[in-house]
Amino acid sequence: MDNISNAMRHIDTGSDETSHREPISFEAFLRLVQKNPVAIVRNVFQVFNDLFKEYVGEGVDEYPNDPESIQYVSYDCSELFIKGADHPFFADRLFANRLVNHVEALRTGAQQNKIYIFDGPHGCGKSTFLNNLLKRFEEYANMEAGMRYETVWRLDRGQLPQEDGGSDTASILESLLRSSRSEKRQQFDIVRAMALQKSNSPYVEVPCPCHDNPLLMIPKAQRRRFLDELFDNNAFKYTLFTDKAYEWIFHDLPCTICTSLYDALITRLKSPAKVFEMVHAVPYHFNRRLGRGISVFSPGDRPIKQVIQTNEILQRMINQLFSDSNQVRYIHSPFAKTNNGIYALMDIKSHNIERLIELHNVISEGLHKVEDIEESVNSLFLAVMNPEDKKNIKEFQSFSDRIVYITIPYVLDLNTEVEIYRDVFGAHIDDSFLPRVLHNFARVIISSRLSLRSEAMLEWIPEPEKYSRYCDKNLQLLKMEIYTGHIPEWLSEEDRKALTAMRRRRIIGESTNEGRQGISGRDSIKIFNTFYTTYAKSGELIDMAMLCNFFHGQKELKASIPEGLLDSLLTLYDFTILQEVKESLYYYNEEQIHREILNYMFAVNFEPGSTETCRFTNDRLHITEEMLDGFERRMLGEKIEKIKLLNLRKDTQKEYTSRTLTQEIMVAGMPPVETRLFRSLKDRYEYNLKEKVLDPFLENENFRRAIKDYAGEDFKTYDKKIREDVSFLIANLMKRYRYTEQGAQAICIYAIDNDLARRFTKP
Structure with missing residues (x-):
């Protein structure tokens, strides 16, 4: 019995949500608003944006100083879609960037009054994505970091003198004699509930079914002045009155029930201050299973027959208080349960087609008719759809401008593809492979998902054959690197400079039309399983020869893998490991190299035949053509044409005078070894030295x-x-x-x- 008592005591004193979900007065709520306005004054779209800030963050740009950057960054979505999930979803870099951009647009309000449909081929993980997203949103919305408040009215019986409810109760008792057994039981419950409410509580508690923020109870005409007086002149106040994301606080109206209550109370009490004594706030608690804040409908879920919902017990108590059954009508639609929340459809087929059509007017106007009452709906509408289901909504052309399609293709980022293999088969699989071979398996799979011809890539590199040692004829291997956010070292300096922001956007933009065909996510796991179980048993590390033999032997896959891709992949692999061997064998006197580069940077500013003291090394330099030529050939190679040596000299001198000396050293106080020119010369110098290291x-x-x-x-x-x-x-x-x-x-x-x-x- 002691164990039972201890266990029950632990439950009684343990984590209990009810304690911090008690209603607080409107005045106490306003103090919370003043203390933390950013958290309290926000709608579902802002909370959704905050969810991504909390779990995804800003992302990492590998080239932060690149003037041609397009902010195509690496987002870590593991906290959002992977950690703690029964079925993790792996968002590749391309999809993560698209998703984050849409979420940021959502916050501003410009993208509201739309439904966001995530479409993609079978096996891309659409349903897993949405389920994991909603699970994390539910958790976040119920945490302090994501919590918002909704309105609940506490109608004080003492301030609202009412007629004796006996006649109302008597009429119910009288009807009991004429009712069936089930009706008698229902009406008896109503009588008992009314009696209990009347005897046990000085209040009649009326929750807002639409989960309105308590600030919306302030009459719209007075709201701007009220908020102006509530906040000091600080950064938040400026944002509140100027940022489009906060327009809702000035424009939205409370639901019809709250509006009716306010009007009825002001008529009775004659004082807005007394009305607001009955306005309370309570944390908006989300529960997907109960459809509170989040409702998810599958195609097989039949629509509910009762499209108008009410609370008969509560309605009778309200009627008693106001002695008028028509003054406050406690009726609402099922949409109220997810107002300021998320309404989601899993696949647009069967009954979900009807639901999507019903959403047309709701999304277009933000209103829904409940009998003769207009109900506001401000929810985030999400759905997932298979490509073939688009025909189900083709006939509703007027709805097309309200739909935003966000594609979830098969994974196109090779690093993400590898993470999927590690998740399914265990992180230990890396121990069975030589470095890069596992990623090369992913490259073969992804090649089946890319378009054979890329106009953006060909516009950038019109002659792909010049990179035949490193890339395939369709430039798919290069495109895969661009998709991962990496610019390969084997690109020429000329092509690197030609990769402008506009070109990079065009290349990344092509991803929206790729990943819809090829080897699916499910099939790639089956193929990898066959490959891994075949070669991991040998006791040898899996190498490129095994990988090539495997795919050459898979006749059913040949149609999916572009011709020549495997040969090009092997060539790229050979080039890469050669660089690794050279890099690992290479060691040099860094101090000597620094001295040579600094002397060259200084010397190019003088005519051959001069004798000068280098300001960086204090070396006495006899500047000759042979001295400059010798360094330049160590930079670019012994057999390089003279014109290229002179171009290097000219470019170095121009960069030195226009930026290195005048801006970086003299103005910014930067050490010469940290300047852009020095780093560039050092990279090229070391590269050429490494080229000869194996000789x-x-x-x-x-x-x-x-x-x-x-x-x-x-x-x-x-x-x-x-x-x-x-x-x-x-x-x-x-x-x-x-x-x-x-x-x-x-x-x-x-x-x-x-x-x-x-x-x-x-x-």
Whole structure:
């Protein structure tokens, strides 16, 4: 019994929501408004926007200083759609950016009076997306961070003298004699409830069925002046009176029930102050299962027959207070339950077609007729739809301008595709792959979802064959990188500069018409399962040869994968791992390189034959053509044309005088090694040095054997220099690129045996 008592005591003293859901007076509510106006004065559209700020945040721009940035940022949507979800939804970068942009537009109010339909092919996760979004919204709206207040009236019986309710009760008792058993029981319950209310409470509590904010009870004509006096002259007050997002607080009217109560009370009490003593506020509690604040309808859910809802007990008590059954009519539609909340349709078919048609006037006018009463509806309307279901609403052309389609395609971001594999099969799958191979599997899958021809890509790079060493003929591999927010290093300087904001927007814009065909999300998981179970058993790390063999052997997939894609992917992989090996083998005297670059930046400003002291290094420089030419060839390559050397010299001198010296060093006080010019020269200098880093080792057979024997007893027999170079190489591959020791050895042997250094040497 002690255990039972302790358990019950814990329930009694534990987390209890009822304590902070008690109504508070209008005056107490106003104090809350003054204390935290941003949280209290907001409608459903602002709360929806705040939800994304809370769980998604600002996002990360990998190129923050790029003048051609289009704010295509990386949003972490895991808190919104993944964490704690029974069925996680993975929003790729493209969809996340579209969604966040729509949500930001929602806040301003410009996108209200619309229904947002998320459409996409089968297997893209539409229903999962909406369910997870609504679950998180419900949680957030019931937390302090997302909480809003709604109106509840506490009608004071003492201030509203009324006629004896005995006659009303007597009439019900009289009708009991003439009623059926079920009717008798219902009317008996009404009599008992009225008696209890009358004897136990000095109030008749009337909740606003439309969940109106208590501030809307202030007469519209007086609201602007009231709010002006309520707030000090601060940043919020300025925002309140100027930001379009807050127009609703000045324009919206309370529901007809609240309006009728106010009018009836002001007639009786003759004082607005006394009326507002009966206005209270209570937190707006959301409960999807009860349809309170959130209602979700599936196609098979039959429409309710009772389109007009009321509360007969409450109506009788209101009639008693005002001695007039027509003065305050407590009737409303089912839409009231989700007013200032979310009304959602799962698939536009069957009964949901009827519901969507019914929404036409509601969305267009923001009104719904309940008998002869006009009921305001300010809800967020959401739906999901399959492409083939669009025919169900084609005949309603007048509705088309009220629909905003937001496409949920198959995943087009390779990083997100990989995250799905990790979620389904476990994060340990990475241990079975050489680095980049798992992502290359995702690239093959995504290639089936992209258009073969991209006008935006061809307008940017009209001759794709110049990148045949790194990319496919359709530029899909490059487009995938752009979709992930990454600009590849292998692009020429000229093409990098040509990737303007306008071009980037066009490329990203094409994604709205992609991902509607190809290998679906469900099928990609099945294909990966077959691939993984086939090769993970071998005990060897899964490499590109296994990946290519697998897809070449899948005859049913050949039609989905673009011709030549696998060969191009292998070439890109070879180029990438060659850069990793070079980067890992490369070490240099950074101090010496810094000195050479700074001397060059200074020297280009003087004519050959001059002798000057560098202001950055204090080196005495004899500036000659040979000195400048030598540095430039170390920058660009020994066989580069003279005209390109001179162009580099000219561009460096122009950048130095117009920006580096005058703006960054003299005005901003920036150290010369942090200037844009220095960083650019250093990147190009190091790149060219790395291009040649493997040359001394290619002809040395001992180097290859030492890699193979690494960490074994035979490794100790090699020359000290070779041991140091190999150890440095393996350690860097493991540290920088997540290779295991076994993987680092395998990739080095692969690079040497396939002669990658010579294959990718520029002619």
